[in-house]
Amino acid sequence: MKTWITALNNYLYPVSLSSYEHSNLFPNYFNKEIKGDRNSTIRFENYFRENAQKSIEVYFEVIFWKLYSRKRDRQRITTRIIMHMLKEKIKPELLYNAIKRFVNTPNINNLHGIRCLLGIKTNVLALALTFPAFLNPERYPMVDKNVAQWVNANFTKHNTNRHARLTRFVLGYTSLRDNDFQNYLNWVNWCNETAKILSNRSNIKWRARDVEMAVFTAKRKNLELNVL
Numbered sequence: 001m002k003t004w005i006t007a008l009n010n011y012l013y014p015v016s017l018s019s020y021e022h023s024n025l026f027p028n029y030f031n032k033e034i035k036g037d038r039n040s041t042i043r044f045e046n047y048f049r050e051n052a053q054k055s056i057e058v059y060f061e062v063i064f065w066k067l068y069s070r071k072r073d074r075q076r077i078t079t080r081i082i083m084h085m086l087k088e089k090i091k092p093e094l095l096y097n098a099i100k101r102f103v104n105t106p107n108i109n110n111l112h113g114i115r116c117l118l119g120i121k122t123n124v125l126a127l128a129l130t131f132p133a134f135l136n137p138e139r140y141p142m143v144d145k146n147v148a149q150w151v152n153a154n155f156t157k158h159n160t161n162r163h164a165r166l167t168r169f170v171l172g173y174t175s176l177r178d179n180d181f182q183n184y185l186n187w188v189n190w191c192n193e194t195a196k197i198l199s200n201r202s203n204i205k206w207r208a209r210d211v212e213m214a215v216f217t218a219k220r221k222n223l224e225l226n227v228l
């Protein structure tokens with residue numbers, strides 16, 4: 001139990017939104033300096049949900065936030081997606097409803113709907129699947145290669161005593177693709193079951209997103225997570 005709390009408490013993903021190179025085009029946005037611990041990240045998630053039906057700019061901020069660790073790509077890919085959304089005049093309520101459809105019915109078709117609105121032409125998972133986690137972090141973790149690599153190294157022992165079972169990610173590309181979508185769904189279910197177990201054993205109300213934060217930290221900092 002302590003290993004999970006330690007990992008969650010050590011979660012750190014600091015982001016300077018103001019470092020987006022075209023931030024001046026969006027007054028009153030791209031001005032947050034996110035410390036990157038759990039509390040400041042939750043505040044950013046809350047801010048997104050409060051504005052997601054009325055502001056397209058908050059989607060731009062989340063895209064840059066998600067890509068922030070990819071120093072060589074974050075400016076270029078963020079700008080490409082923003083330019084697509086502005087050109088196509090994508091309305092925030094349209095994107096919000098597409099994400100909500102996925103949250104309610106997580107399948108490939110609904111994922112394709114999100115990607116289409118973002119102008120993502122390849123069948124990559126991580127960026128589009130950031131939005132369900134921001135819209136409903138109680139139920140949806142994010143997914144990335146850190147998570148996938150941790151799962152592949154630990155799924156056998158962490159499936160012990162569990163109904164929801166992790167499965168090995170294919171990892172056949174430089175990024176997660178649709179051929180790992182079922183493994184993502186298994187990850188979602190496992191995170192939900194883990195969150196319930198951790199909530200019952202501690203004074204913290206764990207969300208699926210918190211489980212992912214702990215796993216993300218464990219992978220990046222080489223921390224051990226005990227089998228629950």
